[in-house]
Amino acid sequence: MEAVEVESKGAHGDDRRTSRNDRRSSWGCTLLLVNNSLQYMSYFGLSTNLVNYFKVELHADSKSAANSVTNWVGTSAITPLAAAYLADSFLGRYWTITLCLVISVAGYGVVTASASAALQSAVFYAGLYLVALGGAVSPVMASFGADQFGDDESERARQSSFFNWFYFSINVGSLVGGTVLVWVQTAHGWPLGYGIPALLSVLAVVLFSAGTGAYRTHQPPAGSPLTRIAQVVVAAVRKWDVEAPDDVALLHEYDGEDGMSAILGSRRLAHTDQFRFLDKAAVETAGDKAMQPASPWRLCTVTQVEELKCVLRLLPVWACGIIFAAAFTQISTTFVLQGDTLDPRLGSFRVPAAVLSIFDTLSVMLWVPLYDRAVVPLARRLTGHRGGFTQLARMGVGLVILTVAMLTAGALEVARRRVLSRHGMLVGADGAEYVPMSIFWQVPQYVVVGAAEVFTFIGQMEFFYDQAPDAMRSVCSGLGSAAFALGNYASSLLVTAVVSTTATNGQPGWIPDDINDGHLDYFFWLLAMLCVGNFGAYLLIARWYNYKNTVY
Incomplete structure (x- = not known):
């Protein structure tokens, strides 16, 4: 049938068949992007407000609730490596994604049932960790999406663009899940607030299955x-x-x-x-x-x-990502501590400091199309490289931008302390104390962090996929998730070391309980110095690195 169809089209048959294959591939990739966005809506709809569920519904104290969330998030960051190993070794990417999506549905179903019927906490935990196991599909999904493209120059350019939009879909999911679904939980209760993520997870399975005929499956499982x-x-x-x-x-x-x-x-x-x-x-x-x-x-x-040589060459680049992640994670820790002391008023509305992380998400959503449609074409004309930048250069730019973000946060902290020394803490009509300086002065540092993500995190996704051996692409794609998890642990260790080192001889140290008594600016300068040192090491590694050469 195919031979007859092509022959009947005459001289242009190959072009038309290629065009049809391109449309089919584009349709498959679109379904994958929507699917990924739905998964992250579900995940952030569950995770963003999870600490409050532990405290309100399961009656945990603050420390236990925080530890429960941290343990679960850490597990969620490590399980992608297990899923990636399963995909490369035994099941292949398509069936691994299918299995993980089905496990996610089961997990969200158990969580919803637990919230609806006020079941024992053990049932809720079971559902929660099923979600962590089923949600481990991101690196496999990214690799499977990249598999939909061929090896010629135009296809590789489209593949590079796919990674940009894949990360964009993650941020769309986090934006909706972390705002709309959290509002549903607060306004309409946990059963509905967790039921919607469960329905979205079912829809993700349906959409992925619907695209089966449009997917190209390049890489079969090749053993361990x-x-x-x-x-x-x-x-x-x-x-x-x-x-x-x-x-x-x-x-x-x-x-x-x-x-x-x-x-x-x-x-x-x-x-x-x-x-x-x-x-x-x-x-x-x-x-x-x-x-x-x-x-x-x-x-x-x-x-x-x-x-093995490919993996050994990847590891030093991967290690630089740990320091990047350690600095990046400040958006959910020290940035929030800084924002808690600033004037949160926007008219009659009070803006919680944690909400400002939305500007990081919005920055990513702005920078992805800007990078894809403006920065890359301009850089391509200047460098002659099909992607505008080499993958290593792109990640390096992100390392520099994150350094600027740490310097911006440090400069704001210096300005905050000066305002504090001149005016002290003011008391608002609601009885809350704050430095007379708007919390929206923090927006620039969140926006700069978002720009750094677009260069480094997306660059990592493309780099680990492209430079991995064909039979190890899912596993190597999972390295980014592992670096992020280790970066969070490194940040915790750094804070602990700073507190124990600086809080001596009766001094409050750099990061005391009341940061007005400390020197958070010194901590941001330290992070900036670590970023500079990390970038210096990265330059040496990038110069040493040899790109993979495949024999065609």
């Missing part, structure tokens, strides 16, 4: 990447006394058709000179020739060795 990595390490150690040849053509490689490797669905990778010790794993000795087929724990292909 951890096993392949372990085989390279073991084989290289066994052959520690073997000399790797200077002629890389003598190293062992699978001679598949169309540049394919022995790893299912994975293209061959070109040899690189970094980490030359690992090349010993691909040296075929007389003993290997005597054992046919040779054990994979003694003899590996060049592509398998290069898989």
Whole structure:
């Protein structure tokens, strides 16, 4: 049928078929973006106000409630690596996404039932952690979406744009979930407030299934990447006394058709000179020739060795993302502490300090189309690069922008302390104390953080996908989530270290309970210095880094 249809179209048949495939791919990607937005509406509809549910409905004290939320959020940030491993190793991306979406539906259903019938807290916890497990699909979804594009220049440009809009869809979901659904919970109760996320999760399953015929599925599951990595390490150690040849053509490689490797669905990778010790794993000795087929724990292909090299090259770049995340997380901690002391009045309405994070979300939603439609075309004309910037350059720009955000927050803190020293704390009509300085002076620092996200977080998504071996793209895409989780832990450790170091000899320290007695500005300067140091290390890593070279 396909051959007849193409032939009947004459000379333009291939163009029309390509156009039809492009439309189908665009439709599939659109469904994925809407699906992702629905998932994040559900997630933020559940997570944003979760601490209050623990306190009001489950009667937990403030510390227990905060710890419960922190533990759950931490679990939600780690489970994507498990889902990514499952996708790359056994199920493939399509079926992993399907499984996770179904688990999410079950989780939101249990949470809603618990809230509606006032069931025991154990039931609520069960639903909550089912959501954490089912919601682990983001890196797999991003990889699956990127799979919908080919390898030519125009397709790769569209793929780069997809990552921008994928992150945009996350922020649309967080905006709606963190505002509208939280308002529903406050105004109309928990059953409806949690029931809507449950319905949205069902709709996400329906939409994903509806796009099945439009998806391209490029990468089949190729077995455990951890096993392949372990085989390279073991084989290289066994052959520690073997000399790797200077002629890389003598190293062992699978001679598949169309540049394919022995790893299912994975293209061959070109040899690189970094980490030359690992090349010993691909040296075929007389003993290997005597054992046919040779054990994979003694003899590996060049592509398998290069898989491990790819991961080793990614790790230093990934480590720089931890410091970035540690500074980024201040929008939900020290930025809020700073805002709590400022004048919250907007007419007769009081603006809670935590609400100002919406300007970070709005900044992302502004910067994504601006970057995609204006910055990239301009940069493309200046640099000649199809993406405007290289992936490493894009992430580096974000590191610089976040440094500016920390400096902006520090400058505002200096100004706040000066106003405080001149006027002291004023008492509003509602009896609340505040520094006579509008809370909206914080908006610039939130907006700058949003710009940094668009450059670095989205750059990370594209970089980890593009530079990962074909059979490890979901796992490597999950590195961004792991860096974010570790960044949060690093921020907590940094605050603890600062408090214990500066609060000595009767001094309140930089971050006391009442920040008016401390020096939050010093903490922001410290973060800025860490960002500068991180950027310096990043420049060295970027210069050392060799981009992946696939053999077509």
